[in-house]
Amino acid sequence: MSTVTIAPIAESLPAFLDSYDFSAIAVIADNHTFRYCYPELKTILPKHTLVRIKAGEEQKHIATCELIWDALTRANFDRHALVLNLGGGVIGDMGGFCAATYKRGIAFAQIPTTLLAQVDASVGGKLGIDFRGYKNHIGVFQLPNTVLIDPVFLTTLPERELRSGFAEIIKHCLIADATMWDEIRRRDLDEQDWSTLVAHSVAVKQRVVAEDPTEKGLRKILNFGHTLGHAVETYFLTQPRKRLLHGEAIAVGMVAEAFMAFQKKMIDQDLLTQIEEYIFAVYGNVRLTDEDVEPVLALTLQDKKNRGKEVRMSLLDGPGSCAFDVHVTAAEMRRGLEFYRG
Numbered sequence: 308m309s310t311v312t313i314a315p316i317a318e319s320l321p322a323f324l325d326s327y328d329f330s331a332i333a334v335i336a337d338n339h340t341f342r343y344c345y346p347e348l349k350t351i352l353p354k355h356t357l358v359r360i361k362a363g364e365e366q367k368h369i370a371t372c373e374l375i376w377d378a379l380t381r382a383n384f385d386r387h388a389l390v391l392n393l394g395g396g397v398i399g400d401m402g403g404f405c406a407a408t409y410k411r412g413i414a415f416a417q418i419p420t421t422l423l424a425q426v427d428a429s430v431g432g433k434l435g436i437d438f439r440g441y442k443n444h445i446g447v448f449q450l451p452n453t454v455l456i457d458p459v460f461l462t463t464l465p466e467r468e469l470r471s472g473f474a475e476i477i478k479h480c481l482i483a484d485a486t487m488w489d490e491i492r493r494r495d496l497d498e499q500d501w502s503t504l505v506a507h508s509v510a511v512k513q514r515v516v517a518e519d520p521t522e523k524g525l526r527k528i529l530n531f532g533h534t535l536g537h538a539v540e541t542y543f544l545t546q547p548r549k550r551l552l553h554g555e556a557i558a559v560g561m562v563a564e565a566f567m568a569f570q571k572k573m574i575d576q577d578l579l580t581q582i583e584e585y586i587f588a589v590y591g592n593v594r595l596t597d598e599d600v601e602p603v604l605a606l607t608l609q610d611k612k613n614r615g616k617e618v619r620m621s622l623l624d625g626p627g628s629c630a631f632d633v634h635v636t637a638a639e640m641r642r643g644l645e646f647y648r649g
């Protein structure tokens with residue numbers, strides 16, 4: 308497991324650098340993290356190469372990797388160099404992938420700056436890029452040398468991005484910690500204590516990943532909300548006016564999949580109502596209509612986690628508890644989506 312440090316970056320980064328002897332350092336940032344987060348690093352870092360790329364998921368492809376590999380090559384980076392990925396999940400996944408493949412792999416550290424990246428993407432060692440429209444189609448498993456989380460970066464994050472990342476916190480509570488679920492649902496988004504929640508989510512994810520690093524079993528519980536959620540996310544990409552952020556789609560998926568668990572008698576009415584009410588309170592603006600259900604359903608059948616035509620899902624089986632590889636039918640998924648819509 309990589310170490311994860313939650314502390315001011317001015318403390319954690321120098322301490323990390325002191326414990327190694329890197330031959331060179333590159334910082335990879337996007338336009339936003341260059342503006343909002345890089346100033347914090349610039350003053351504390353020794354000589355380094357800055358690689359600045361445009362922001363957004365559209366940049367997460369092979370041509371951007373070439374820019375990064377080019378910059379490392381031009382600066383004569385050898386195998387003892389370090390890459391610092393300063394940004395959200397896009398920078399983390401892509402910068403990590405570039406580091407893990409440059410000269411067969413050099414050191415890299417994740418400095419996640421979005422809530423989603425702090426509680427999810429930076430932990431667990433999944434790296435990669437999109438390819439021909441398929442998300443995370445090309446990639447590797449490789450743990451970073453360290454993850455340095457500074458909650459202060461969240462202060463410049465747009466509220467919609469914060470809300471999106473919060474969905475993964477909700478997920479971590481629902482699948483692993485009933486007490487924390489009771490705790491968060493008493494508060495609105497603006498009343499949450501991010502340092503505590505980030506630390507909690509990281510601990511949940513680390514624990515699960517440590518038991519099953521390559522997703523053969525238990526790690527699948529992290530996909531709760533994601534079978535239907537991913538399909539919703541992909542479907543909305545074709546609806547330009549209604550584009551959803553990842554966490555907004557996962558919020559829909561969690562409600563729909565909670566209903567499926569309820570129908571299968573895996574959770575009781577109480578928990579279903581809690582999930583429905585809280586998610587609607589936080590994400591109430593996300594709507595599904597009648598005509599959305601069938602195309603979303605069709606997309607779930609193409610999920611890369613399926614085996615053949617069978618759909619297996621991670622479904623809650625109690626507060627703070629989740630089962631994986633549960634067989635589900637198209638009819639059950641349809642009822643889940645209809646429950647959300649209704």
Ligand code: NAD
Nearest residue numbers: 339343362395396397420421423424427428433460463464
């Ligand atoms: P992102 O990296 O695109 O960041 C979202 C937006 O916030 C961008 O515009 C970015 O420039 C901006 N931003 C970042 N930090 C900021 C800050 N501190 N202040 C102001 N603006 C800031 O997206 P994301 O939501 O962080 O991550 C999504 C990506 O993560 C997807 O590509 C997804 O596939 C990946 N992901 C990976 C894993 C994994 O296990 N590796 C898990 C979940 C998601």
Ligand code: MG
Nearest residue numbers: 427475553557
């Ligand atoms: Mg997710």
